[in-house]
Amino acid sequence: MSNLDLAQSGHMHAGASTKRRATDDIWTVSKELPIFIGVVAAIALAIYLLSGQFFYLNLLTMALLFGGLAVSWNIIGGFGGQFSIAHSVFFAIGAYTAGNLYKHFDISPWISILPAMVLSAAVAAVVSWPVFRLRGPFFAIATMALTEVAIAFAMHWKTVTGGASGLTIPYRAGLENMIFTQRWAYAALFLGYLAATLVVSIVILRSRLGYYLQAVRDNDKAAEASGIPIMRTKLKGMAISAALTGVGGVFFMMYVRIVEPAGLLSLFDVGVKIALIALIGGIGTIYGPLLGALILVPLDYWLRAFIGSAIPGGNLIVLGIILILGSLYMKKGVFGALKQGYAAWRPKR
Amino acid sequence: MSAIHLGVEGVTRRFGGLTAVNDVSFALGEGDVLSLIGPNGAGKTTLFNILTGQLAPSAGKVVFDGTDITGHRPNQRAWLGLGRTFQISQTLTSLTVLENAMIGTFLRHPRIADAADWAYAALERVGLASRAREEASHLTLGERRRLEVARALGLEPRLLLLDEVMAGLNQTEVTRIVDLVLALNADGQTIIVIEHNLKVVRIFSKRVLVLDRGKMIADGGADSVLQDPVVVEAYVGKKKQ
Amino acid sequence: MGFHTDIAMDQFFNVVALGLLLGGTYALVSVGLNLIFGVIRIVNFSQGEFLMLGMYGAYLGYTTMGLDPYAGAFIVVPALTVLGMIIYWLVMRPLQNEPMMQVFASFGLLLLIQNIVLAITGGVGMSMNTPFSQITLTIAGIQFSATRLIILLASMVAAGALGLYLAKTTFGQAIRAVAQDRKAAQLMGINVERTFMWSFGIGTGLAGLAGVLLTPIYTLSPQIGGNFVMAAFAVVVLGGLGSVLGAFVGGFIVGLTEAFAGYYIDPELKHAVIFIVFIAVLLIRPSGLFGQAGAEEVGLREQS
Numbered sequence: 001m002s003n004l005d006l007a008q009s010g011h012m013h014a015g016a017s018t019k020r021r022a023t024d025d026i027w028t029v030s031k032e033l034p035i036f037i038g039v040v041a042a043i044a045l046a047i048y049l050l051s052g053q054f055f056y057l058n059l060l061t062m063a064l065l066f067g068g069l070a071v072s073w074n075i076i077g078g079f080g081g082q083f084s085i086a087h088s089v090f091f092a093i094g095a096y097t098a099g100n101l102y103k104h105f106d107i108s109p110w111i112s113i114l115p116a117m118v119l120s121a122a123v124a125a126v127v128s129w130p131v132f133r134l135r136g137p138f139f140a141i142a143t144m145a146l147t148e149v150a151i152a153f154a155m156h157w158k159t160v161t162g163g164a165s166g167l168t169i170p171y172r173a174g175l176e177n178m179i180f181t182q183r184w185a186y187a188a189l190f191l192g193y194l195a196a197t198l199v200v201s202i203v204i205l206r207s208r209l210g211y212y213l214q215a216v217r218d219n220d221k222a223a224e225a226s227g228i229p230i231m232r233t234k235l236k237g238m239a240i241s242a243a244l245t246g247v248g249g250v251f252f253m254m255y256v257r258i259v260e261p262a263g264l265l266s267l268f269d270v271g272v273k274i275a276l277i278a279l280i281g282g283i284g285t286i287y288g289p290l291l292g293a294l295i296l297v298p299l300d301y302w303l304r305a306f307i308g309s310a311i312p313g314g315n316l317i318v319l320g321i322i323l324i325l326g327s328l329y330m331k332k333g334v335f336g337a338l339k340q341g342y343a344a345w346r347p348k349r
Numbered sequence: 350m351s352a353i354h355l356g357v358e359g360v361t362r363r364f365g366g367l368t369a370v371n372d373v374s375f376a377l378g379e380g381d382v383l384s385l386i387g388p389n390g391a392g393k394t395t396l397f398n399i400l401t402g403q404l405a406p407s408a409g410k411v412v413f414d415g416t417d418i419t420g421h422r423p424n425q426r427a428w429l430g431l432g433r434t435f436q437i438s439q440t441l442t443s444l445t446v447l448e449n450a451m452i453g454t455f456l457r458h459p460r461i462a463d464a465a466d467w468a469y470a471a472l473e474r475v476g477l478a479s480r481a482r483e484e485a486s487h488l489t490l491g492e493r494r495r496l497e498v499a500r501a502l503g504l505e506p507r508l509l510l511l512d513e514v515m516a517g518l519n520q521t522e523v524t525r526i527v528d529l530v531l532a533l534n535a536d537g538q539t540i541i542v543i544e545h546n547l548k549v550v551r552i553f554s555k556r557v558l559v560l561d562r563g564k565m566i567a568d569g570g571a572d573s574v575l576q577d578p579v580v581v582e583a584y585v586g587k588k589k590q
Numbered sequence: 591m592g593f594h595t596d597i598a599m600d601q602f603f604n605v606v607a608l609g610l611l612l613g614g615t616y617a618l619v620s621v622g623l624n625l626i627f628g629v630i631r632i633v634n635f636s637q638g639e640f641l642m643l644g645m646y647g648a649y650l651g652y653t654t655m656g657l658d659p660y661a662g663a664f665i666v667v668p669a670l671t672v673l674g675m676i677i678y679w680l681v682m683r684p685l686q687n688e689p690m691m692q693v694f695a696s697f698g699l700l701l702l703i704q705n706i707v708l709a710i711t712g713g714v715g716m717s718m719n720t721p722f723s724q725i726t727l728t729i730a731g732i733q734f735s736a737t738r739l740i741i742l743l744a745s746m747v748a749a750g751a752l753g754l755y756l757a758k759t760t761f762g763q764a765i766r767a768v769a770q771d772r773k774a775a776q777l778m779g780i781n782v783e784r785t786f787m788w789s790f791g792i793g794t795g796l797a798g799l800a801g802v803l804l805t806p807i808y809t810l811s812p813q814i815g816g817n818f819v820m821a822a823f824a825v826v827v828l829g830g831l832g833s834v835l836g837a838f839v840g841g842f843i844v845g846l847t848e849a850f851a852g853y854y855i856d857p858e859l860k861h862a863v864i865f866i867v868f869i870a871v872l873l874i875r876p877s878g879l880f881g882q883a884g885a886e887e888v889g890l891r892e893q894s
Contacts, residue, residue, distance in 0.1 A: 313705030323698025
């Protein structure tokens with residue numbers, strides 16, 4: 001690589017040249033910025049082009065939501081290697097917080113974002129602290145159990161959640177209520193959410209926390225011996241991931257305006273789906289989860305519409321096959337496969 | 350007389366009916382290089398694991414620079430200045446060489462640019478600076494060992510523990526690492542090495558400690574210990590180099 | 591005063607009876623799951639689906655050949671054992687060292703199996719009445735239905751048989767050897783892959799057996815596996831990884847807890863209570879009642 005040759009020839013003694021060279025060799029936030037802006041701009045363009053087509057716009061909006069949720073999940077699930085299926089709980093916390101504050105206290109959802117984040121992060125920290133010492137699948141099972149507990153409590157706690165019949169909020173259009181008359185505004189809103197999660201994801205990955213999460217994921221024995229506080233690192237990652245997921249719940253609440261426990265907390269429709277999206281797109285990369293959402297959300301819809309109607313459960317059969325084949329052959333996801341293909345195609349040094 | 354740096358007092362570790370480490374005591378001063386030797390299964394790595402916190406002792410205590418660290422977790426000990434490498438190389442395979450070293454330097458330098466700079470310096474000390482951008486998984490075994498040393502050096506350790514850092518390497522790689530250890534000690538680094546290769550032990554240790562079946566059977570200068578009949582007998586039937 | 595106490599005592603024993611019967615079911619399902627977990631160190635989220643297949647298999651035998659489910663078991667259980675072995679070989683074996691992918695793959699299997707059955711049956715709930723379903727026995731003044739008693743007995747027999755098999759037969763001991771240390775077992779000449787395959791098959795077969803025995807009691811639906819798999823995981827954790835006795839005892843603890851929580855607290859919350867107990871166990875004694883300490887922390891990653 002010409003970069004390295006330059007660095008090597010200029011390197012002989014330490015000094016200002018060393019500093020420049022060191023950061024040359026790793027990605028930093030500033031290097032990531034152009035890509036980020038490009039991605040957001042491309043999606044914004046897509047929203048503009050689709051603004052009249054409600055069907056596709058809705059699909060894109062949901063894809064952006066799940067993209068944001070998957071990017072948030074990825075912070076602890078991909079970077080941290082902690083395979084949580086409980087993120088639907090934080091999603092629900094966000095939705096119920098915003099919904100209740102809006103319905104009963106007329107508080108703008110924009111303001112509710114803060115308590116939603118705090119509550120999600122707090123719950124995440126409390127429940128994952130005992131569960132983090134478990135490895136891999138045990139951790140996943142524990143998070144499944146947590147989701148079941150949450151569903152039971154949500155059904156039971158009717159004053160907050162409305163029980164099985166759900167929580168409905170009144171339609172009062174206006175920016176301060178996060179309720180829009182134009183559909184493209186929602187798409188833009190969710191693009192904003194996605195962009196926010198991407199920014200956080202980028203900043204974390206290129207920070208000490210990001211490296212520590214990856215070290216803990218790859219080899220926690222070596223990580224701890226290198227001075228990394230394992231529990232604290234995992235908790236930080238989890239809290240941030242949960243907070244962002246909660247924000248997604250806030251936006252979702254204002255988009256659909258009616259939620260009920262089975263839909264919000266559903267293991268398959270939310271909890272596993274988020275992780276699946278990240279897997280298919282590429283766990284542990286920044287844009288992988290977004291790619292996964294752009295693939296999976298329309299695919300899921302298409303499967304439901306065309307196969308699910310003809311054969312009951314047919315869409316899930318296909319999804320099951322994708323899951324099995326994906327875990328066998330595409331562990332790094334589409335993004336990972338693309339990266340590998342790109343690296344193979346590029347001329348070697 | 351340098352102040353006592355590391356004090357090991359009556360450390361014992363039992364696993365069910367097996368006593369892996371049996372009442373081991375010794376003291377180490379700053380700048381010393383100590384070789385810990387003994388036949389396979391003597392308890393050397395177990396002792397290391399107790400020193401660095403991966404295992405808790407069944408009895409006894411470990412004192413480092415005046416602090417009782419017996420109950421400390423490994424990351425707390427790293428903070429106090431204890432660095433180590435592992436017998437089976439624990440490279441972080443999803444990261445590059447430089448990033449692996451940064452995992453060590455992040456402890457003292459939280460900012461990413463600083464951590465990278467200091468990581469570079471650590472890589473230079475072990476001779477891997479030119480490979481900084483490569484995936485750590487592409488390194489040979491000898492290079493991975495050196496990378497692990499670089500990561501430990503990143504902690505700016507006051508005491509460095511190297512667990513069989515030369516195992517499985519060819520002669521060239523062994524020489525490289527021997528030179529590295531000598532250079533580190535020349536810079537004032539206190540080191541404890543677990544080593545099987547007795548030739549190497551002679552080269553860089555002034556002091557040798559011998560474990561056999563968990564008990565310390567000798568502790569002294571390299572020459573006298575290696576000729577001690579008790580020590581020789583412990584090794585009879587095992588590889589002698 | 592005495593009158594109320596009598597009723598309360600009656601109810602108490604009824605709850606206990608229900609708990610024991612539930613426990614027997616959970617024990618049966620979990621013993622198989624525990625075997626797979628403990629030996630191969632693989633999470634099989636699709637375990638519940640094999641239970642469901644057992645039910646539908648029994649139903650099929652009943653409707654096509656007039657076979658009483660208890661007789662049909664002799665066909666269904668071996669069939670599901672073989673199916674399990676095939677699935678292990680094709681899907682799980684390649685994912686030995688990738689716990690996260692195992693989770694995904696077994697979820698995929700769950701979706702696949704459940705929805706294939708859904709597609710074939712069109713989602714219609716079916717139930718079976720067999721000669722046994724009507725019989726009730728009265729022991730110590732409490733009524734037990736024969737079908738539930740049979741499950742209780744079957745779980746004891748199955749657990750006992752499995753325990754003996756593992757302890758006394760050559761292959762059983764090979765399974766235990768592999769569970770303890772697969773590399774050492776390999777060095778001793780044991781074919782580890784074949785052992786895994788059989789263990790997985792036995793595990794799924796046991797789930798199928800549970801399903802068969804449940805047909806006279808529950809209405810068939812493709813989703814029924816899900817009800818049991820979560821509780822089964824709770825049982826395995828509670829009882830301790832790798833311990834047949836643990837899975838057996840754990841099943842009863844969970845069954846009794848569910849019965850008591852359902853009656854004395856709130857039927858809606860009974861599952862929540864199970865999981866709170868589950869998490870409490872993880873906090874207090876993560877290795878479970880009878881498991882090897884540290885197993886859950888070692889997890890399923892192969893240590894060098």
